[in-house]
Structure formats: C-alpha cells, structure tokens
Amino acid sequence: xxxxxxxxxxxxxxxxxxxxxxxxxxxxxxxxxxxxxxxxxxxxxxxxxxxxxxxxxxxxxxxxxxxxxxxxxxxxxxxxxxxxxxxxxxxxxxxxxxxxxxxxxxxxxxxxxxxxxxxxxxxxxxxxxxxxxxxxxxxxxxxxxxxxxxxxxxxxxxxxxxxxxxxxxxxxx
Numbered sequence: 298x299x300x301x302x303x304x305x306x307x308x309x310x311x312x313x314x315x316x317x318x319x320x321x322x323x324x325x326x327x328x329x330x331x332x333x334x335x336x337x338x339x340x341x342x343x344x345x346x347x348x349x350x351x352x353x354x355x356x357x358x359x360x361x362x363x364x365x366x367x368x369x370x371x372x373x374x375x376x377x378x379x380x381x382x383x384x385x386x387x388x389x390x391x392x393x394x395x396x397x398x399x400x401x402x403x404x405x406x407x408x409x410x411x412x413x414x415x416x417x418x419x420x421x422x423x424x425x426x427x428x429x430x431x432x433x434x435x436x437x438x439x440x441x442x443x444x445x446x447x448x449x450x451x452x453x454x455x456x457x458x459x460x461x462x463x464x465x466x467x468x469x470x
Contacts, residue, residue, distance in 0.1 A: 300327070307439045309334035310422040318435040321349040324425065325356070327437050331423045332359045339363055340418040340452050341374045342405075344429045346382045346389055347415065357388040364392070364399035372400040375455055377410055379462055403459035418445050418452065 300323045301307070301316050309331060318324050328350050332339060339360065341351070350356075364370050374389065376382060379402075382390050393400045405412070416426035422442050427435035438444065 304330060309419060309439050311440055313438065313440040315436055315438040315441065318425070318427075318437055321347075324350045324427070324435050325353065327435075328417055328425055329356050329359060331417070331419045331425065331437070331439065332356065332363065334423075335359075335363045335419045337363075337367065337370055338418070338420050339372045340449065341416075342412065342452055342455065343374065343415045344377045345380075346374070346376060346387050348381075348385065348387070351389055352385075352387060357392055360389060360400075361392055361396065364396045368399075370399045372396075373452075373456060374400075374402040375405050375409070375452065375459055376402055376462070377405060377412075379404065379464060383464060402462065403456060404462045405455045405459045407458060409455035409458060412451075412455070416448055416452075418449055421445055424448060 300318055304326065307330065318327055343351070346352070360372060364372055374393065390402065393402050404410070413429050414426055415429055416424060418424050422440045422445055423438065424441060424445050425435060425437040426448070427433065
C-alpha cells in the first residue's frame with residue numbers, strides 16, 4: 298500500500314497498517330506527522346540526517362517541542378556520518394547542542410556503523426524505515442509496537458556501544 302490518503306488523520310499508537318513511502322516528500326510528511334504526535338520518545342538512526350526529511354521546518358520545531366514537553370522527554374540520534382550535518386549546520390545538531398538534557402547524538406561503532414538502514418522510532422508505536430541511499434521505498438506504520446520493540450532493541454544496543462562525537466558537542470559561547 299502506498300502513502301495513504303488519510304495520512305493527516307492517522308494517530309500514533311492507534312492507526313495500524315504499514316504503508317509504502319516512495320518520494321522524499323512522502324517521507325518528510327510522514328515523519329513530521331508522526332513526530333508531531335510524540336509524547337516522550339524519539340529515536341533516529343541515520344547515515345547523515347537526510348536534509349530533505351529531517352531539515353525543513355517545521356520538523357526541527359516539532360523535535361524542540363517534544364524536548365521541552367516534559368523532563369521525561371528523550372530524543373536520541375545515532376548518526377553514522379556527521380560530516381554533512383556539521384558542514385550544513387543541520388538544525389537538529391544545533392538543537393542537540395542547546396537542549397543537551399533532553400537530546401543527545403552519538404556515533405555508532407563496530408557493525409552498527411555499517412547498518413544499511415535509516416529508521417525513526419516514535420514513542421512505543423510508530424516507525425519509519427528505509428534502506429540507505431534512497432533507492433528503495435520506505436515503510437511506515439503508526440501503530441506497530443512489535444516492530445518498534447525489535448528496532449528499539451537494536452537501537453539501544455547501538456546506543457550503548459556508541460560514542461559521543463566531540464565535534465557535535467561543541468558549544469557556541
């Protein structure tokens with residue numbers, strides 16, 4: 298099934314059914330709609346924080362809203378290659394520098410550094426995933442707790458083994 302016509306009314310943790318995302322615009326719209334409903338958690342595993350998906354407004358503003366929503370909010374990003382994100386001054390990197398109590402970026406190590414898929418996990422139910430390189434369609438579901446648990450177990454392992462990238466932590470004083 299391709300991008301559903303009812304995307305704008307899909308509810309995180311309630312609207313079940315995976316669907317395919319074929320264009321960068323589909324990915325951007327779905328990621329934004331999913332993150333705008335987040336209550337506590339956001340995990341992103343990405344090669345380079347795809348600017349087309351994670352860069353344009355209002356995505357960074359929704360991430361900031363989540364970070365400021367509660368002292369229990371947790372935003373984690375595993376970034377395989379920070380070169381482009383740092384060079385571009387990616388807004389999520391800048392946000393992580395300013396909201397370090399709720400948001401952190403690490404670099405995966407070992408086999409996790411070679412993982413060929415980007416994914417986004419929102420709370421306990423939503424995911425968006427795509428093979429790196431953008432040549433394959435992405436897949437998303439707003440209510441797939443089993444899939445989210447499996448992806449989060451992988452993410453948690455990569456997170457624990459990951460390293461803090463000092464270049465990403467640089468603060469502007």
